[in-house]
Amino acid sequence: MPLTLVKYLVGSGAGSRRECAALIIAGRVSVNGEAVTNLTQSIKASDRVAIGDTGLTAGSGKALYLLVNKPIGYLSTVRDDRGRRTVLDLVPEALRIPGLVPAGRLDLRSSGLMLLTNDGELVNRVTHPRYGVRKEYHILVDHPLGQGDARKLVSGVDLPEGRARAVSVRRLPDIGEPNRYSVTMVEGKKREVRQLLAAVGRRVTQLERVKLGNLDLGGLAKGRVRELTPRELSGLRSVSELPKNSAQRAASGTRGRAARPVRGPARPRPGPRRGRASAA
Numbered sequence: 001m002p003l004t005l006v007k008y009l010v011g012s013g014a015g016s017r018r019e020c021a022a023l024i025i026a027g028r029v030s031v032n033g034e035a036v037t038n039l040t041q042s043i044k045a046s047d048r049v050a051i052g053d054t055g056l057t058a059g060s061g062k063a064l065y066l067l068v069n070k071p072i073g074y075l076s077t078v079r080d081d082r083g084r085r086t087v088l089d090l091v092p093e094a095l096r097i098p099g100l101v102p103a104g105r106l107d108l109r110s111s112g113l114m115l116l117t118n119d120g121e122l123v124n125r126v127t128h129p130r131y132g133v134r135k136e137y138h139i140l141v142d143h144p145l146g147q148g149d150a151r152k153l154v155s156g157v158d159l160p161e162g163r164a165r166a167v168s169v170r171r172l173p174d175i176g177e178p179n180r181y182s183v184t185m186v187e188g189k190k191r192e193v194r195q196l197l198a199a200v201g202r203r204v205t206q207l208e209r210v211k212l213g214n215l216d217l218g219g220l221a222k223g224r225v226r227e228l229t230p231r232e233l234s235g236l237r238s239v240s241e242l243p244k245n246s247a248q249r250a251a252s253g254t255r256g257r258a259a260r261p262v263r264g265p266a267r268p269r270p271g272p273r274r275g276r277a278s279a280a
Contacts, residue, residue: 005029005041008049010120011099012056015078017120028052064097065228066116069220076105076114087114091225103127104135104188104212112137112209113217115236116225125240126213129187133240134167136184136211137193141202144179145169149200153183157199161189164196182210213239 003011009020009029027035030050031043043049049056068087070076075086078101087102099118103126106114117123125131145153156165164187172180183193194204210217214235220226228236 003043004039005031005036005043005049006039007120008043009051009056010101011118012049014051014056016101017123019077023051062097063119064095064100064117065119065122065233066091066095066100066225067215067217067220067228067232068114068116068225069217069222070106070111070114071222072109072111075108076102078102087116090223091116095225095227105190106207106209107191107194110207110209111222112207113212113215114209115212115215115228122237122240125242126236127188131240131242132186133213134184134186134211135188135209135213136182138172138206138208138210139181139183139193139197139204140177140206141179141181141197141204143202145171145181145200145202149202152200153196157196159189159192159195159199161192164189164192166196212236 005024006017006020009015009023010017014020014023021039023029024037024039027037028051029036031041032048068090070087070090073085074090075084077086078088080086088096088100091100097118099120100116101118101123103115103117103123106112115126126133150169153166153169156163158164166183166185168182168184170182172182174180183196185192189195193207197204215228215232
């Protein structure tokens, strides 16, 4: 399979796929001295690729897959022009190989599971909603959710970046914080979980990603990093495979039901009701 320009940039450590695509479109990338704006232009080993006046070297080809438990206060990127801490700062120096990027993001105020890899194809499969890879978040909100709120979150709301919906919403066991919920998503719009809850009048005060596909944090402490096991990697490849009927997978992934009702404060009930809100 030919190496495209955008993949070359990602493999050289120039940034995430999105960041590298933006550099190309902006005309900042040259191949053999000529500016190139075609993301899919094929690159040969003999080609000279540069961003501005800085020449690049392709990655070694070694694939690396890291599980990170991101603390609050770290950016989900590989570099920051303002000098703020990034998830790459958590990675031991020996593992900081060219092309290592996050597969998806968590905002500065969020914590939890992240996958870092230089495997661009797997990054695409984990982050693109058509592959239906589920991400589970544990959140704390300022007020309880009622059944109507759960129905709305699962049926979907309109956000500035488009329609968004949760696959499932369920209340977590009360451990002194009664407004704790599990929310499962398949998409990854910017601050999507926070915006989704805001649409039903709730403010997310804590957010932690606890699962990504088949991966979970297990006993990994905050700020720690480890490589995926062969079994974990095999499982992740399996859950991120596009099924034969991809339209059916996408529909089931974005229109799921809630597994059990989210019960709000008790209210007088005027009479029998049909159906109930469920949380996948």
